[in-house]
Amino acid sequence: MTVSVRPTRAGAGRTPGPDREELPVNDTLIRDAELVVTMDGDEIPGGWVALADGTVTGVGRAGDEPTAARTLSARGALVTPGLINTHHHIFQNLTRAYAPATRYELFDWLRTLYPLWTALDEEAVEVSTWVGLAELALGGCTTTADMLHAHPRPRLIDAQIRAARQVGLRFHPARGALDLSERDGGPAPDALVESAEEILGDSERLVAAYHDPAPGSMLRISLAPATQAAVTERLMVETARLAERLDVRLHTHLAEDRGEEQYCLETFGRRPVDQFEHVGWGSERAWVAHLVFSREDERARLARWGTGVAHCPGSTMMLGAGAASLPDLRAAGVTVGLGCDGSASTDHASLWLEARTALAAARERGGAAAATARDILRAATVDAAACLGRGDELGRLRPGAPADVVVWELDRFAFAGAHTDLVEAWLRCGPVRPRHTLVQGRPVVEDGALTLPGTTDMLTVHARISRRIQRLGAGA
Incomplete structure (x- = not known):
C-alpha cells in the first residue's frame, strides 16, 4: 500500500523549461527499511517515508519511492514514529x-x-x-x-x-x-x-x-x-x-x-x-x-x-x-x-x-x-x-502529520537470529539506539550521533554545575 501527498511548493509540478531546473517535491526520503510501522494501521516491509517542510508527505513500499533532495538509509532498520x-x-x-x-x-x-x-x-x-x-x-x-x-x-x-x-x-x-x-x-x-x-x-x-x-x-x-x-x-x-x-x-x-x-x-x-x-x-x-x-x-x-x-x-x-x-x-x-x-x-x-x-x-x-x-x-x-492533547496529529506516520521519525538499528549483534517479528525484536532484544531521530523533519540524531554543536563543552559545564550542587549535600 502506498499513501502519498504531493505538496505544491514553488516550482513543483511544473514542466521544467530549458533554463529552469525541476525542484524535488520532498526534502527527505527515508528508504529501504526492513519495516515501516506507521501506527496508523500499516506495517510495510521494505518501506519508505517521505518528508517535506516539516511534515510527512507519503509512506509506501519499495519500488514506488518519490524523489527527494536527500536520502537517509533505513537498510537493516525499523522505522517508527518518534x-x-x-x-x-x-x-x-x-x-x-x-x-x-x-x-x-x-x-x-x-x-x-x-x-x-x-x-x-x-x-x-x-x-x-x-x-x-x-x-x-x-x-x-x-x-x-x-x-x-x-x-x-x-x-x-x-x-x-x-x-x-x-x-x-x-x-x-x-x-x-x-x-x-x-x-x-x-x-x-x-x-x-x-x-x-x-x-x-x-x-x-x-x-x-x-x-x-x-x-x-x-x-x-x-x-x-x-x-x-x-x-x-x-x-x-x-x-x-x-x-x-x-x-x-x-x-x-x-x-x-x-x-x-x-x-x-x-x-x-x-x-x-x-x-x-x-x-x-x-x-x-x-x-x-x-x-x-x-x-x-x-x-x-x-x-x-x-x-x-x-x-x-x-x-x-x-x-x-x-x-x-x-x-x-x-x-x-x-x-x-x-x-x-x-x-x-x-x-x-x-x-x-x-x-x-x-x-x-x-x-x-x-x-x-x-x-x-x-x-x-x-x-x-x-x-x-x-x-498530551495531541492525539489528532502526533504519534503516527501519515500524510500531513509532523515529520517526527525514528530509524532504529536492527542489524547489530543483539538482533542476530531475530527474524520473525521485528517489532517484538525491537523491544525484547537490544539495547537499541536510533540511527536517525528526526523532529519536524530535522535530524537531531544522524548516523547514531547528535547533530548538535558543542556537546562536549555542554557536558563539561554540566559536570561543573552538578558537582557544585552535590557538594551542598556534603556540607561543602
Whole structure:
C-alpha cells in the first residue's frame, strides 16, 4: 500500500523549461527499511517515508519511492514514529544516582534531595535541560513533557525553553509548583515553596509568552502543581480554573505512593482520586503520572473523565513502590502513555529503556499474554500523544502529520537470529539506539550521533554545575 501527498511548493509540478531546473517535491526520503510501522494501521516491509517542510508527505513500499533532495538509509532498520515522553523531571540529572538517596522510598528520597535543588538557577536549569533533551533524542524521543516543580529562583521555565529551542525537540513544559512547606505539613523546604499568587501569576505569564496551540506546535505550556501531598487544596482548585480559562492542560502526580494515600486520608478525609475529583481535576484536560495505588472503580472514573495516565514503571519500581498495572488500566479504558520520570529516580532518560521496562512489568503483573511490544509502542506513540492533547496529529506516520521519525538499528549483534517479528525484536532484544531521530523533519540524531554543536563543552559545564550542587549535600 502506498499513501502519498504531493505538496505544491514553488516550482513543483511544473514542466521544467530549458533554463529552469525541476525542484524535488520532498526534502527527505527515508528508504529501504526492513519495516515501516506507521501506527496508523500499516506495517510495510521494505518501506519508505517521505518528508517535506516539516511534515510527512507519503509512506509506501519499495519500488514506488518519490524523489527527494536527500536520502537517509533505513537498510537493516525499523522505522517508527518518534516516541513521546509524557512525564519527566529533567533537571534531576544534576543529582543523578546521588548516593545518599539511592536506598530511600519516595518521601525520604525527596527530603534528601530537596536541599540540593535549592541551588537551581537559570544556568543549571538551561544546561540540565539541554543535556536531558539530547539524551532523550538518543533514545528515540521526539516530543517530551517535563515538570519542573522546584522553583527557588524565578524564570526557570524560560531557561528550559531556551534549551529546547537549541536542541530542537518538541517540548511541553509543565509549570510545576510547591506551595506547602515543611512547617505547614508539606515535604519541601521554604526555599522551594512559592505562594499561590506567585505560582498562578507566573503560570499565566508563561502561557501568554510561549504557549502555541496551533497544529504542529513545537511548544505548549501546561499547569502542574506537583502532588496533592505537597500543595494546598486552594492551589489545585485555582489552577484548574486557570487552565480552563487559558485552555491549557493540567498535570500532576496521583496515587504514586502509600504516603500520598495516607496524607490525603488524614488531611482531606478522601483517597487521592476522590480528592482529585473534589478539586475539579477529573476531566479530559488532565493527565496524571503513575497511578500505582488505585482501585477498579477509580480507574473506571479516570476512563470516564478522559484523564490519561503517564506510566513510569522504572521510577516507581526503583523507589520501591512497584509499578501500576498496565493491563488493569487498559482494561478499564484508561489512555496510558509512557514517561521516563525523574532523572534522579529512574536515573536515565531513555524512553526505549522505559518501554522495555513497561513490557516486563505488564507481563509480570498480568502474565505472558498481558502485553506485546506493539501494545507498548502504542503507549509510547499514539496514546502518549493523546495524553498530551495531541492525539489528532502526533504519534503516527501519515500524510500531513509532523515529520517526527525514528530509524532504529536492527542489524547489530543483539538482533542476530531475530527474524520473525521485528517489532517484538525491537523491544525484547537490544539495547537499541536510533540511527536517525528526526523532529519536524530535522535530524537531531544522524548516523547514531547528535547533530548538535558543542556537546562536549555542554557536558563539561554540566559536570561543573552538578558537582557544585552535590557538594551542598556534603556540607561543602
